[in-house]
Amino acid sequence: MTLHYILFDLDNTLYSPRYGLELNVGRRIAEFLVAYLGLSLEEALNQRRERIQRYGTTLEWLIAEKGYTDIEAYYKAIHPEGEADTLSPDPTLRAFLESLPLPRGILTNSPREHADRILSRLGIADLFTHIFDIRWHGLKGKPHAEAFHRTLNALGTLPETTLFIDDTPRYVTGYCILGGQGILLDEENAYPAYPHPRIQNLRELTGFLH
Numbered sequence: 001m002t003l004h005y006i007l008f009d010l011d012n013t014l015y016s017p018r019y020g021l022e023l024n025v026g027r028r029i030a031e032f033l034v035a036y037l038g039l040s041l042e043e044a045l046n047q048r049r050e051r052i053q054r055y056g057t058t059l060e061w062l063i064a065e066k067g068y069t070d071i072e073a074y075y076k077a078i079h080p081e082g083e084a085d086t087l088s089p090d091p092t093l094r095a096f097l098e099s100l101p102l103p104r105g106i107l108t109n110s111p112r113e114h115a116d117r118i119l120s121r122l123g124i125a126d127l128f129t130h131i132f133d134i135r136w137h138g139l140k141g142k143p144h145a146e147a148f149h150r151t152l153n154a155l156g157t158l159p160e161t162t163l164f165i166d167d168t169p170r171y172v173t174g175y176c177i178l179g180g181q182g183i184l185l186d187e188e189n190a191y192p193a194y195p196h197p198r199i200q201n202l203r204e205l206t207g208f209l210h
């Protein structure tokens with residue numbers, strides 16, 4: 001079936017994990033967990049590891065199982081202003097995105113303010129028709145089937161006609177299960193046994209456009 005749209009994840013997809021930006025987000029989430037749960041770092045991370053597979057995000061887990069309610073305080077703590085300052089405009093990425101023959105959007109499990117900061121630092125904010133953030137999904141984003149369906153309904157496209165690219169295997173798998181054209185971006189070759197399409201460089205996307 002002819003493709004109509006390309007949906008991009010944001011973090012570690014439109015910029016490289018080498019910037020360490022998402023590692024810093026992860027560190028702030030861990031600090032938040034230690035403070036909120038009153039556990040050691042190791043205990044807090046163990047608890048999350050045991051439970052996170054049922055949820056799309058750490059916040060979703062905290063709300064569902066730990067009685068957490070202050071959404072805005074959480075996002076303020078893990079996405080402080082200036083979080084994207086190590087990124088700089090990426091004219092090569094911009095040219096690549098502009099060369100793609102299909103409209104593009106963002107599907108992220110982050111809040112909108114984070115997406116806006118990243119896209120603006122990279123100098124590509126004007127290249128996307130839509131940004132679907134985690135609040136838009138009522139805090140239940142990828143890999144939930146409803147999040148993908150809600151996104152595609154808004155775009156007026158189908159899983160079969162929408163290419164989705166993300167660096168997190170379980171998010172891409174969630175999309176492939178729906179019959180979607182999902183591609184894993186695995187820049188560091190961390191998932192050689194991944195059973196669905198996998199690329200190591202975003203530029204390889206062009207091989208999937210038909």
Ligand SMILES: [Mg+2]
Nearest residue numbers: 009011012167
């Ligand atoms: Mg990502």
